[in-house]
Every structure is written in C-alpha cells, then in structure tokens.
Amino acid sequence: MSKSITAKQIQSFIKGEPKRHPIGDGLYLVVRNSATPYWMLRYTAYGKRKEITLGKYPDLSLADAKADVAIKKREINLGTDPLITRQRIKEQSIKLVDDLFEDWFENDIAKRLKHPNIPKRVYTKDVKPFIGNIPIDQVKPLKIREIIQSISDARPTIANDTLMYLKQLFRHGIKLGLIDHNPASAFTVTDAGGVEKSRDRCLTIDEIKHVFQMFKQNIGKFNRDNYLACALLITLGVRKSELCCAKWDEFEIDKALWHLPEGRSKTGAPITIPLPRQIIEWLNELKIRSCGSDYVFPARRVSKKPHMGDDTLNRAISSMFGHEAGRKIQPTNLMGDIKPFSPHDLRRTFKSLASSQKVDGHVSERCLNHKLKGVEGIYDRYDYLDERLEAHTKIADYLEPIINS
Template structure:
C-alpha cells in the first residue's frame, strides 16, 4: 500500500501557532483540513466529504487536544466508513443529541428549580426568600427527587391540590412558579413540554378574596397574654411582634433592617427606598415603647449589624432571621393559647394598626402615611407633606393603647 503524503508539515504547524499566523482552510490531504481563523483559540481540524452529491463537514477538535497524527488517523477511519455509505457527520449529530437528551433526563426537579432560582429569582426579586421557601418546603418534598422529564400533569395537580388544602392563597402563586420553573427547563433544553402549562389559576382553587382580617381590642389582649405565657416563645419574638404592630411596617422591612437605620437619639427610623414596597424612603417616628424594644433587641444581638440577627448556625449566612420565623412561632406556640380567636397572619397587623388609628381619631391622611401608603389622585400629586410630627403623635397614642392592653389586668 502506497504511503500517504501529507501536505502540511508538523514543523510548519508549530511555527504558525507560535507566530499566531491565521488562515482559513489548508488541505492536509485525505479530506482533512486545518483551520486557524482569528476567532479560533487554537487551530482546528476539519474533515470534509460529499455523500450523494451533498457536501458534509465534521469537526475533529482543536490542535490543543488532537495532534496531527491523531487527526490523520481519524480521517482515514472516517473515509473507510463513508465508503460503506455511512453519513458520519449525521451520526455524530445524532450521538450528541442522544447524549444531551440523556443528560437532560437526569436533571431532577430540585436541580431545575435551583437553576431557575439562581438565574431568574435571586437577581430580580427584592425578597426572594418567599420563593426560596416554596421550593424548599413545598416543591422539593413532593416532586424534587423526580427527573424533570418524568414529571406529568398528574404530579403537578397532586402538589397543587395538597397545597390548596393547607394554604389556599398560596396555591395559585405556587402554580405560577411551577410553570416558570418548567418553562426554564424548556428554554434550556431539559424538557420538550411544560407539564404545568395546561393548568389555570382556577385549578388551584377559588380566587383569593381580599383580606379584611384585623384584631380587635379583645383579640389583641388575647394575643399579648398568650405571648407572655406561651412555652418556647422568646422575648425577641414578642418584641418583634410589638414593633410590627406599633409601627405598622411590613414584615420584611423590619426583619431585614440594620441597626444603622435607627437613630434612637432622635427617635426615628430611616427606612431606605430600596427596602420599601413603594420604592420611597420614609422616616418613621419611634414611640417611646418602640425605642425601648429596639434597645433590647440590640442588646440581644450582641454586636450584630442586624436588628434581628439569625439565631441558628445554619441560617447565619443570611444574617437576619427568616421571614417565616414569626409565622412558625405564632402558629406553634401562641395560636394554641388563643381559644376562640379566628386565624390571622402577621400581615394582618398592618390592617389592625390602620383600623385602630382610625378609632383613635387619627386623620386618614396621617394614618395612610403611617403605613407608608402613597396618596392617590391629585392630592397625592400635589401634597408632599410627610406629616412627621402628626405621625409621631398618632403612633405614640397607638403604642400607649397597646401598652394598656398588654397589662395582666387587661386580660
């Protein structure tokens, strides 16, 4: 058999790499070419052939990993296969597709949800902890170990119905997140279809009604008494609940607060715009009772930058306590002692404060600003007054009422 004479000399190839000499396709013979375009980090081996009048191209790898000897040996092998009628380029594509499908079939729902969270939730939401909790506590325990490609609509339905029975208002939101998670899988090629796509919000239960729950004076007395007596309920939790009630702020605004935001000498809390729902900064006047609570929490924090530092070692990387800490503690320790009181949530504290401020004859404009609500219409456009002194008086009267309701004799 005649010895094949190759057109490219190994010495020339080394010099081209050393000198950075760029070129298009240079034939080495035997259907093998070398390419070194400006966009190529290393020269690349290209195999070209024709099958049934159609041109085919097959990449064999870069010179970094495939030597000239290896590329020539592979080209000779491929020519032998082509001689038998095989389309080696198509076969390589099919193998790559099969490998991709195999890899996709291995990714679990938990892994897919994590990818979605890191790419689409954490960088975009101001408070990603809620979605984090849904993934960890709802989705993963139910279907997290399933291969994403094996999830069927029946799995989605079972999960959503289970959540709807426990938390009707959460189920539609969780369904929306499930759709987004599986759409993420479709975009990345892990899934061909979204198993949650056919579901509508109505499938997760009836539409949630606008909440109207608030705690009247008797219910506040019951809760304050229960917090004094509940086993496993600590003073930090009590102080936090009282601050939420007294200041009528959103839960995340208080839980994620840093000590530097509080000016106790002036008796105010400077809540920055990036941490408010309205994207507007606000100075919150602190009643004397709130100032005392904050000083106690700072003492408990033992030098932490957070007003409510994380208490468990596994959550300290976050810095502050979880957004679920109060909800879990109330449900476990306090609610069982509040016999005859209808269920309520931490968010209902804002409505509670607003209602009692009205009962204390606080001007509606002042009461709305106490909750950091934007004033609508032309009044909101032209009236930029912050009512700081009036808000201080209103919140102090509200704090005095709460203090009276917290006395043992009030029960």
C-alpha cells in the same frame, strides 16, 4: 499594555475604587463594591460589541485569564461567538428539574422580579424535594398534583403561588426546546389553594388584650423577641419583612428615628419612621437581647440568614392557635375562641387603631409607607414626620397598658 500589568498592580486595583480596569487585548478586571472581582472580555462578533465573563479573581489568575483570552480570540477569528458556544453547552447540561430552575432563575426571574428569592424559596421548600432530581421530560401531571395537594390545606396561598411558578418553570423549558408540553398547564387554582379572598382580618381592642395576655402567660413558648416584634408591628404598622431584617445601623435611637433604607421596603422608597417613647424602651431591651448582633432580631437558631426568618412569627402565632406546620402532633390551642390571625393582620389592625384615634387617613397611609394615590400623590411631597410621630404616639399610649402590663 498587558505586559506592564503585574500581580501587584492587580492587588492595587482590587483595593481601589470600583471600576473596570483594562488589562489589554479586550481583557478587563471588574471591581465591584462588596463583590468578588472578576475577569471580563470585550469583543466584537457579527458586527456587535459583546462581553463575556471569564472567571473570578483569584480563582482565575492573571496568567490564566490571558491564556483564556487567547483561546477565545482564536475562536472569534474562526467565526465562533464564545457567548453562543457557552449557552449551547449550558442548554445541553439542563437535564433535571433542578437544572431547569437554575437556568430560569439566572436568565429570567433574577433579572425580571424585584424579589426573586420568593419563587426560589418556594421552589427549594415545596418543589425540589418532589421533583428536583427528576429528568425534565419525565415529570408527569400526577406529580404536579402531589406537590400542590401536599401544601394546599395548610398553606392555600402558597399552593396557588407554587402552581403559578411550576407553570412558568416548565414554560421556560418549552421555550428552550427541552420539552414539548407543560405538565402543570391543565391545573387551576381550584386544584391548589382555591380562589383567594382579600383578607380583612383586624383585631378588636378586646382581642388585642386577650392575645397579648396569652403571649405573656406563655412567654416560654412564644418567646420574648416574638412578643416585642408583635408589639412593634401593631404600634408602627410596618411590614413584617421590614422589621425582621432591620439592622441597628438604621436607627438613630438618640433622635428616636428609624431610617428604613431604599430597597428594604415593598415600595422600594426609603422612609424615616419617628419612634415614640414606648418603642425606644422596647428597642433598648432588644439591643441587650441581640448580644452585639448587627440585627435587631438576630437568628436564634442555626440558619442561612443572620436575622429572624421569614416565617418565624407566622409559626409562633400559629402554634398558639394549636397548629404548627410539619408537626404530626399539633400543640394545644391557647387562644380560645379568638379567630386566627397573621403578622400582616397586625399591620391592618394598626390602620384600624389609627382611625379609632382620629388620625387623618393621609397620615396613617404614610405611616404604612403607602404611596398617596392620584393627583395628591404627585403633588404632595410633604412626608408628615411630625404628624406621623403624633399618630404612632397615640397608638403607643393607647396600647401601652396592654403590652407593658
């Protein structure tokens, strides 16, 4: 069969439907949706069926893939398992903390966590600059303390998360036999950001008036996109992460609906969000401001992400309170006596506003895309679309004089 496969046929496989295409001698070309095709060898070792990737196409040609198969088949016949050999070679190459993190990410957190890029972002920003290029066995507890103390004052929650990830990272190194002790094990949250209290920050109507007034008076500093993002957050009650990377193809503007797809929400479940008149007006403005981008909030600066960054709103709001991470000279506090708040506090404020507008609790919970609890959550499959539209409209009507003034 392998003799009949040509480079031309390989191209037809790639353009066809996603599947495993058998080439011969256990070699397959694996074609996936929106992913680079790759070669895969299926073989039997020690009585078990196994698979090993060989390389991506066209980086690895058909002829080279066949040659690689021949070499690995010879190893298997001699009693060697290619997967075990590859793992041993990889473990020998894990010398620096960066190497250890890459192995931990690939073999643990990428498979285990729903959002593996969160620890990756923390490592890249707050750990890598300190110890990324240091040999694993040379990382001392003093270095761990330096890392968590560098972020504990400004970002106590992130300091606690960083300590947790450091403990897990070096525990992975112990599991692989690369180190004998964990340099982060003796530290507790007391050494990092402290014991965290549940946030209950919720803006009063007077605070909302003052905040949006200050945003508008300082729009050159705060930015119109940030202003409208805050308006959407407080009116719809969606999560910041759901809004910042929203794409225009998720919206049916003519039907006043936002279809938040599966996997984009924290719960993982899709939800259709009804949009009141004011939201449509803000979205129409954002459509013009997005200048043809696929995203409602495209990145305004050079960035790895094509949409608004994860901390853009946090930084914009913090700067209005006279604090901006990474700046030695801090900006002026423009908010007066208003207690600082985060974008997530606007979501909590939505819940409070819904209560003040006599919205039923189970309806506001669905507006927040929370799963209904207990027996009610099991048997109540009605999605309250009309009731949620009424709830969002009540809040939009209530806030319109403030936001659109």
